[in-house]
Amino acid sequence: MFNIFDIRLERGILTQESRILGADCYSLIWVRFGQCVFTFRGKTIICRKNELLLIPAGIPAAELRGTGGIRESMMVRFSPNGAFTTGSLPILARTEPLRWMTHMPELLLEKLLVIVEQWTERDRYFSVMCAALLTELIVTINREVDEGEKAPSSIQHIERMKRYIEDQYRSKITKVEMGTCIGVSPNYAAALFRKVTGLTISEYVHLKRMKTAHYMLQHSQLTVQDISDHLGYSDPSYFNRVFKRIVGKLPSEVSAERTIRE
Known part of the structure; x- marks a missing residue:
């Protein structure tokens, strides 16, 4: 579980000057569209659509927020509590920032929006709920990172299935149709979709x-x-x-x- 210090959802044109993130905790950033620019130790990282950036605690960093950039991003700043060891999740044991292109943006967006909602509404026990949801999110990301980069053919199959769904989502869509869409068996299509996106076809x-x-x-x-x-x-x-x-x-x-x- 984690202690959460700040959660931000930002949309639109950013005109402020650079923002210091500090080194007292972890910073997790996900870019839904547009781009975000960060600096640390004299290096610059540009995160674009569907990219994640995890900046470990102990690394001073800043977000460059020049004029004219239209984007949507989410940031969570947190630290493990006393009962949690970073060794339990390899991405938290890193000493350098992790930049990662996710292939499950829909799943991450769903989870992040729930965290933002809980944090904003501040209902009873919201901090415990946010910590639990963030733990689930970090585990999901770590599993994807552990599996490594997906084969280009797999990504092509997923994009074709997503396009089919975009065209036919008002109708009933089954794994049989997905299999036909990419020329594989229904079970393989369903398993591949779940493995890459983190979601079932349904x-x-x-x-x-x-x-x-x-x-x-x-x-x-x-x-x-x-x-x-x-x-x-x-x-x-x-x-x-x-x-x-x-x-x-x-x-x-x-x-x-x-x-x-x-």
């Missing part, structure tokens, strides 16, 4: 649908029932449960927020 489809549903609830006049039908959910109650699990709110709550804004 979980990925639900994430895509809920992202679309959230946008439609915020920016259209459609009802929850209309959106549920549009996204291929014949059972509205099931749609509500999936939306609540992924987004953290009920569709009706998001729709009500739209009404208040209007």
Whole structure:
């Protein structure tokens, strides 16, 4: 478990001067899009879309925040508590920063957004919940790093399957279709998708649908029932449960927020 000192979600154009991160704890940064620039020990690291940067404790670092950069990134600054040893997770035992291109951005985004939500709302026991969620996140990252770089052919297969899902996500998508999409057996396609992305095919489809549903609830006049039908959910109650699990709110709550804004 960890002690968390700060969690930040930043979007848009950054115009501030450089920001000192300090060396008193670890800094974990993930770039969703755009880029972030960091300096340490006279070196410069540029992190771009879907790249992670873990700066160990003990390394003074700074983020260069010049004008004109449009990006979205998340940063968590933390340290292990007294009962935790860095040797339990190899990436925390490193003495140099780790820069890593993740192939499971959807999974990391889902986990990070929950951490940000907990940290922002500060409900009872939020610090314990954030520490538990961060532990799960670090373990997920460490497992991906342990497995090493994926074969180019595997990445190509994943990108083809993702594109297929982007085109067909409103319909039922199975591992049979995924196997046909990349010319392999259904079981191999499903196993490869899970191994690389950290998500099952079904979980990925639900994430895509809920992202679309959230946008439609915020920016259209459609009802929850209309959106549920549009996204291929014949059972509205099931749609509500999936939306609540992924987004953290009920569709009706998001729709009500739209009404208040209007």
